[in-house]
Amino acid sequence: MSGLSVRRAGPADFPAVARLTVAAYEADGQLKSEHGYATVLADVASRAEDGEVFVAADDATGELLGSVTFVLPGTRYAQLSGPGEAEFRMLAVDPVGQGRGVGAALVEACVSRAAELGCSAVVICVRSGFAAAAQRLYQRRGFVRVPELDWVPLDGVELLGLRLELVSGCPGGR
Numbered sequence: 001m002s003g004l005s006v007r008r009a010g011p012a013d014f015p016a017v018a019r020l021t022v023a024a025y026e027a028d029g030q031l032k033s034e035h036g037y038a039t040v041l042a043d044v045a046s047r048a049e050d051g052e053v054f055v056a057a058d059d060a061t062g063e064l065l066g067s068v069t070f071v072l073p074g075t076r077y078a079q080l081s082g083p084g085e086a087e088f089r090m091l092a093v094d095p096v097g098q099g100r101g102v103g104a105a106l107v108e109a110c111v112s113r114a115a116e117l118g119c120s121a122v123v124i125c126v127r128s129g130f131a132a133a134a135q136r137l138y139q140r141r142g143f144v145r146v147p148e149l150d151w152v153p154l155d156g157v158e159l160l161g162l163r164l165e166l167v168s169g170c171p172g173g174r
Contacts, residue, residue: 065097
């Protein structure tokens with residue numbers, strides 16, 4: 001991952017994170033006929049209150065190329081995680097930064113954070129029919145499809161559940 005750094009986002013990063021997240025979702029076609037999801041994606045301050053927002057930056061320019069929100073069960077943005085699990089959401093890579101390993105670096109930051117916290121697994125969801133590159137990334141990293149985690153938050157929006165086993169036997173784990 002030469003040339004990239006991943007760190008926790010600070011308030012000064014929030015406007016850039018909002019822009020790149022919405023741009024990435026729009027470029028992928030995921031915001032067509034959505035009911036306010038762009039507003040949720042752009043509210044980085046709320047995500048940072050209830051989780052950890054990580055950013056990937058170009059080492060040479062400092063430009064933010066991607067972001068992700070890491071959450072634990074029971075927090076506002078957690079959708080799938082149960083006891084002993086972590087979850088990440090809203091992984092976004094700026095369209096100009098794609099193909100540089102930004103997504104993989106952000107996934108690794110979340111997996112590392114989950115392991116650091118003693119979690120037994122990381123769970124995520126991906127939108128069916130979208131983000132084929134992201135689904136390949138998750139599959140290469142070892143995430144497996146768990147149909148029991150699939151869900152439909154809105155008509156026409158099917159989310160597929162994926163899980164990565166980390167360490168078994170942690171307190172509260174499954």
